[in-house]
Amino acid sequence: MDPMEVDDGPYLSKNLTMEGLVTQVNFQRQKKSCRRATLCLGLLCAILLAGNVGQFLHYKLLPYLASEDQANADRLTxxxxxxxxxxxxxxTTERNHLETSLSNLTKDQNQLKTSYDSLVKNRxxxxxxxxxxxTERxxxxxxVKxxxxxxxRLNTEHDALQTQISALRADHGQLQARYDSLVKDKDLLQTSKTTLTAERDDFKSGFDNLKNDNDRLQRDYSSLRKTKDQLQSSYDSLVKEKDHLQTSKTTLATERDDLRSSFDNLKNDNDRLQRDYSSLRKTKDQLQSSYDSLVKEKDHLQTSKTTLATERDDLRSGFDNLKNDNDRLQRDYSSLRKTKDQLQASYDSLVQEKEILQTGKTAAAAERDDFKSRFNNLKNENERLQRDYSSLRKTKDQLQSSYDSLVKEKDLLKTSKTTLTAERDDFRSRFNNVKNEKDLLQINYNMxxxxxxxxxxxxTDQLKTSERLCELVKKLQQSQYAQLEANYNAMRLKNDxxxxxxxxxxxxxxxxxxxxQKMTSKLNGLVCRNGWKKFGTNCYYVSTTKKKWNEGRQDCIRNGGDLVVLNSRAEQTFVGNLVGKGQFWIGMTDSAKEGTWMWVDGTPVTNAHWQSGQPNNLNLQDCGEILGKEFTDAGLLNDEGCSIEQEWICEI
Known part of the structure; x- marks a missing residue:
């Protein structure tokens, strides 16, 4: 092999197996795995660049110097x-390629760092x-608690109010029974008085017969006649008083019926309070269901927490994968490209996880808004319950004052009963005295x-004795007359x-x-029945069926009210907003006198807001109506024929 030929295989193998330069970095520190992996990749690239520079120096300068020595020795060819x-x-080509790879890795490192920072920020x-x-949960x-x-607390106070109402009803029944017993005693006394008067009249008739037989006592008879006339006038006055007492008895019976009707009204109010209690129970069930939904949402958040923990474990496993990829980079330079692809895949998965977390954040924000809306609803419900509690507290105080007044009236009735009992006993004793006097008079009459x-x-022979006897009889009659007059005065005082x-x-x-009546009106003003709407101190009801004007009014009267009377512009606006589409009967008519419109409570129509051109009495239109929302003049009044069937509006 030529000495100048480049053989960089062993050198590359040596550089790629330098494990000590890579594995000494701790990749398992929490929350900085990707950043440290990027730093390790940068260090690895720097080491590779330094190795290439060293290789370049080794293979360029050293051979060049060696070749120069050899050329000086042997001559270059x-x-x-x-x-x-x-x-x-x-x-040079390899160096350029390595620089390009280093710049690409640096860019990838910066991109991964930026992505990691954004993910950390999102997390x-x-x-x-x-x-x-x-915290909001x-x-x-x-x-909710x-x-x-x-x-x-409201349920407890409602039960206490129910107990007090029951006690009031029991006291009312006892007072009614005592009142009935007093009326019976009065009737018995009246019967005794009538019997006594009849017996007195019989005695007078017998005494008059005696005076008719005794001609010698004609002068005394005249005086007794005057006495009889006076007693007759007294009798007439007693008869009138009897009639007056009978009228009073009838009036008291009527008042008893009124009290019974008031009792029925109170019973109806109790039923309405019971329905309100049922509605409160329903509200409690709704709150319980809201609490169950909050528990479910808590479980959902716990599941989200578990999911985040799973994702954290996935990130740790990704970190282990990165560490393995780094080891593969140490074994082979060519595996660096694969590691880049794996990092890119991990980045894509992190982006997807970011999107998932963003979706979870959006869902959590929606749940938070739902929590806020439910909290506001619960807060409004709490305020409404607080207002209802205050009104029930006021009603309780009013009922307590009414109960105290009833107790005082019961004591007064007891005192009156005691007085009447004493008077009855006195009257009986006087009746016995009068009866004894009657017997004495009968004996005297016989005598x-x-x-x-x-x-x-x-x-003829006992004229003086007869005169004395006449004087005695006269004195006796005078004493009896004085006693009768005293009895009459006593009876008159008793009557007074x-x-x-x-x-x-x-x-x-x-x-x-x-x-x-005040208590009933206050109870009616506290809460409206189901289906009725409240405005001010009155309740309003819009029918769901159609009837004639008179039939609709009868239905309102059966429900304890009448057709609506619009006393102000604000009330007319409220009723106009209350109705839907159509035409609705109200409590207004001119059937008594054409052109003179009157409300059903007897007051004239003075402040009504009519539709333009109305009323026009077209085809005998004698009843009033309010226009629905489909009309351009919605909420204004119009006259209509009373036989037309349409919805109506009641007011209590």
Whole structure:
């Protein structure tokens, strides 16, 4: 072999098997695997370049010096010069090729470094997003727990209110029973009074017969006649008082029916509160389902974390692959190109993983937005429950005040019952006294009859005795008249007392009725029934069927309200926004007097906003309607024939 011929195989083999220059780098440090692999590749390229430079010096300068010595010794030939030029050109070409490879590797290194930095940045962003989502999830869990505690507290207070309402109903039943017993006692006393009056009349008739038989007591008979007239007037007044008491009894029966209807209304309100409680239970179930979905999303995030850990293990395995590729580069220079391809494939996989992570980030952002929307919904629901809780608390205080007033009224009724019982006992004692006096008068009457017979037999010889007897009878009659007058005054005082008690009971009944109406109106103002919409203190309902004006109004009345009365422009705007397409009956008509429009509550229509050119009374249009949303004049009023069937709007 010619000494000038280039034989770089052993040198390349030696350079590519220098394992100590490559394997001493620690490739397994966390989070810097790709950067260190790139650095190792750069060092390897630098070592290769240094080897090529050394090879160039070894094969260019040393042979050149040796050939120069030999030429000086033996003389150069033309063939040696050609061989030298060929070696120089081959080394130059190889050097250029190696420089080109080095520049390509440097560019690949920079690209891989840039890609790695972007991936690290994206990974940090994803980790920060994950932490933010975890924090938001914990906050949402805390909010859900707070809402559950508030819901439990509301249920407890609702049960307490239900217990108080039951106690009020029981007290109301007891008061009603006591009131009925008092009415029965009053009826019994009235019957006794009537019987006593009849017996008194019988006694008077017997006493009058006695006076008719006794001609000598004509003057006394006249005075008794006057007394009879006075008693007759008293009897007439008692009859009038009896009629008045009968009227009062009828009024009290009517009031009892009103109280029963109020009780039914309270029962209906209780049913409505029960439905509200059911809706709260449904809300609780919805919150529970939201909590379950949050748990599922937590599991999904845990799965994402596991996926990221798997991807991290994949990156570590890629790092091991890079290390193996580096070992193959040490064994063979030609495997460097394959390593570049593998790095390119790894880069593509990292780009795909980046896209996957970006997709996961987008999904996590969407889930975060969903969490935020759910949190806002839960927050709004919590605020609504808080408002409902405040209204229920106010209702509880109102019911407590009503309960206290009912307790006071119960005590007053107990006092009135005690007074009436004492008066009844007093009346019975007086009745017994009057009965005893009647028996005494009957005995006196019998005695007078016997004395009359004796005086008729012994009239001539016992005139003085008869005169004394007449004086005694006169005194006795005067004493009896005074006693009867005292009894009459006592009965009149008792009647006045009963009248005052009746007036006080009527006043208390009116106050109780007023408090019940206020409480009912407040309960109605707290919450609207299902399907009704609230505006101000009123509730509105839009029908789903079509009927005539009168039939629609009857349906509203059956539901406890009437056709809607528009008292303001704001209310008309609200009703206009409430309806859909079509024409809807409202509580307005001029059927009583043509051209004079009146609301169903009896007030005139003064502030209504009519459609242009309306009302025109075309074909006897006597009922009012509001136009739906498909009209250009939506929300304005129009007159229509009352027999047309269309939807209607109720108001409570």
């Amino acid at each position: 033309q063939e040696d010069l050609q061989t030298k030029n060929q070696v120089i050109s081959a080394l 940090d962003e994803l980790l920060s997003s994950k932490k933010a989502l975890t 914990d906050e949402l869990k805390a909010d 707070g809402l559950q505690r508030n819901h439990t 007078l009859e016997s004395d009359k017979k004796r005086t008729e037999r012994n009239c 007392m009963l009248q005052r008690n009746q007036s006080s009971l009527l006043t208390e009944r009116q106050e109780m009725q007023t408090s019940i």
